[in-house]
Amino acid sequence: MSGKLTLEKIGELAGVSRATVSRVINNHPNIREEVRQRVLAVIATTGYQPNQAARSLASNRTGLLGLVVPRVMQTLFTDLYYPRLLEGVSQACNESNYTLTLFIFHTEAEEQQLAAQIMRQGFLDGVIIAGLHLDGSLNQLLHSGKPVLVIGEPLDYPQASFVDVDNRAGAYTAVSHLISLGHRRIATITGRLDMAAGQQRRQGYLDALQEYNLPIDEALIVAGDFEQEKAYRATLDMLPQNPDAIFVASDSMALSTLQALADAGLQVPEDVAVVGFDDLTLADTAVPFILPPLTTIRQPIRRMGVLTVETLLDIIKHPQAPPRRVILPTELIVRQSCGAAQ
Amino acid sequence: MSGKLTLEKIGELAGVSRATVSRVINNHPNIREEVRQRVLAVIATTGYQPNQAARSLASNRTGLLGLVVPRVMQTLFTDLYYPRLLEGVSQACNESNYTLTLFIFHTEAEEQQLAAQIMRQGFLDGVIIAGLHLDGSLNQLLHSGKPVLVIGEPLDYPQASFVDVDNRAGAYTAVSHLISLGHRRIATITGRLDMAAGQQRRQGYLDALQEYNLPIDEALIVAGDFEQEKAYRATLDMLPQNPDAIFVASDSMALSTLQALADAGLQVPEDVAVVGFDDLTLADTAVPFILPPLTTIRQPIRRMGVLTVETLLDIIKHPQAPPRRVILPTELIVRQSCGAAQ
């Protein structure tokens, strides 16, 4: 090995110009097969790897995608939502030869500083924002001209491209299921109503009741804000209304609801049926000690990660096309808490 | 705004050469304060951001750190180990102005392909490998000359720099605790013995017994391999030996042990005391339905992430120094499964 390996050197060894080597590497057409093989052979034997920085500088593409996890979403790092999302995102990046960069904001100062960095020209080819919120420095990103995709419909930015699950339909399915099991006084613990997920899950609940001509009782609609403590309290406070079933807008809250019901001496599903939303760890068999196992609406989180990358790459390829709105279906997972399982 | 913002343009606007602007940006000494202020003002008003690719090409540094999660470790993405590690790593990267890139291997093909990419010159300033295993393409990385740090002591590469917790001492503490509670027939479900964590936790168990002059009974040492199913079976198979306590080498296995004990009609901690290792979700209060809450050895996972980055940056700065061996202490978390809590 003599010195650093560059395109020039490879060309020299293969008896061609550096431009030809570049073409071979980038799979250009119009290369004689024989030459291509010769060049590839030299590359293989030398172990040559192109210099990414030089490449980016010349081509104005970096092959880097950013995944941004805003500060407000941090609490969510306590369940497996992000790990699963990350798996999907990572896999799709691998498959499309992009490298994933990760930005997790811990403080507001970080958010400020990193937002600038993220928008830097010639640094990221595209950005995924996992959970947008108004109050950050991130909204600038949406106007920066850089390809951006948001996970979770951002209510305040109707122009933004996003990927989300069909929260309304999921909630509708959950509540319809409870109705089909004979329940009539169905309550709901709602999520944050300033987020699309919270709003739409509530709407799905309302739609289902309406569809089956059941009365809508405001006393049965209580706020949980996606927080466990609030859900626990809300459940206890609402119990005097004698619900025979509860649709809880997230599994994490549903756990607290189960706890509250247990503390109130009620049996699930005998006294009150419960359906959650998300199908995160808590609900599935990885933790076998939850009694009773939670019937829930499964989000295809991993798939969402994959689609996010694919959609973002499409945006990068066609920057002028109108905003993308990708909405994935959910799935009802029947376990014991609804009383349907035998 | 006229055209693209470059060093040249900033220099023009500030009435200096581009070299001076570069010096200001990179905090070189020997810049007149007045000039520095003038340049900084122009940068601020124009919103100029240096082009990272150009920077990297000229300086041979990218500001990119890689975190590699090998394929074999994938199963571990079912608990919160990696999310917590990621938080620490990410935070430390933010603080030191490095950008984190994430590589999760899903298939062997991916591992092959990405390993080459990761080693590429001028791409990553340093690499963290979270869980090394022999059979991958990753061992090449250790010989590539690139700064590499491994999380978890790699048994097969004594020369590698690593960060790990003190597994032996942690296990020793766990078992000593059980002994101090009066237990004498203490069993252990071991982890994978081809990993340092598995070996050392087993060793800590042995050391504690020896220290207190308790007999070592091979029938009480059973293999769980860090797998829940194996742990479940191992527990049931070993019960005829009448242990009065069990030290389980991971919380995830400990859950299966609790399940097995429950299925065998035994009470914890009354009939058998249990202590786990890791202090992941399963053990803490985020999931309030586990009965009984698990006494365990807490790993400072997040802190490990932070230290990993700091150590790696130190390796980057002093490449010639001898390999780093960073070992963090663990902590006994007493809950109900050991019988010590009132």
Place this chain on the structure above:
DNA sequence: ATGAAAGCGCTAACAT
């Protein structure tokens, strides 16, 4: 303390 100028290694437009 500042400027001039030589690359860093690659891509892509142009030429042949």
Place this chain on the structure above:
DNA sequence: ATGTTAGCGCTTTCAT
């Protein structure tokens, strides 16, 4: 189908 060449935007000697 391949070679020549002009940058890409920055850092970093080397002058002054």
